[in-house]
Amino acid sequence: MAKIYLFFGPQGSGKSTQAEKLSVYLGVPYFNTGDQLRALSQSNTPQGVAVAESMKKGELVDDGTMRSLFSSFVENNDVSRGFVADGFPRKSSQLELLESLAQEYGWEVSGIFIDIKDETVEERLSHRLIIMNGEQVRREDDQPDILKKRLAAYRHDTVPIINWLKSQGELVMIDGEPGIDVVFNEVIQAINGQH
Ligand code: AMP
Secondary structure, eight states, X not given: OOEEEEEXXXXXXXXXXXXXXXXXXXXXXXXXXXXXXXXXXTSOSHHHHHHHHHHHHTOOXXXXXXXXXXXXXXXXXOOTTEEEEESOOOSHHHHHHHHHHHHHHTOEEEEEEEEOOHHHHHHHHTTOOEEETTEEXXXXXXXXXXXXXXXXXXXXXXXXXXXXXXXXXXXEEEEOXXXXXXXXXXXXXXXXXXX
16 A cells, blocks of 8 residues: 655754655655745746745645645656655645545555754754755745744644644654654654554
């Protein structure tokens, strides 16, 4: 059965690093909404402008855009052995979409929650840099006031999804405080323990 791994965690938890590593390790496609949306926000189309606007404010991007991003990921990648998702689903409507496709395709869903303390979020994001157009820059939405809104959206929209997966026995918790390799080791052990 195709297995899909959904990564969750607050901003700065390192979930993208871990999710990407896991997709390479398993040799399955990687669905990263943040990077795809950042690319889309650079396009000079009505959709690109709307996405840029939501991201700049630290708000979640509209359901229609997310539905089409996810559908095109599923259509354009070989997901027959599963995939790793990072940043999706982030709210109940996205979870419903995912669950209906999981039923249709026979995917087994597994959530991985990377847990870090609030102080670590602040500490890590105060000096996080990303590469944009070949240059190291600070993410506009990592500025403190926008970050506050992103964390509020995370608590309001995403935490209920995490709790729901937990109640279904479909979530493993990983301590995200140690270094990348230690955390990755824990991720591997956790997913192997589930088989
Ligand atoms: P991230 O890089 O995962 O922190 O995502 C950056 C921004 O992209 C978020 O603050 C949202 O504006 C948007 N975003 C990422 N994933 C989603 C999603 N699943 N649904 C709606 N908006 C999203």
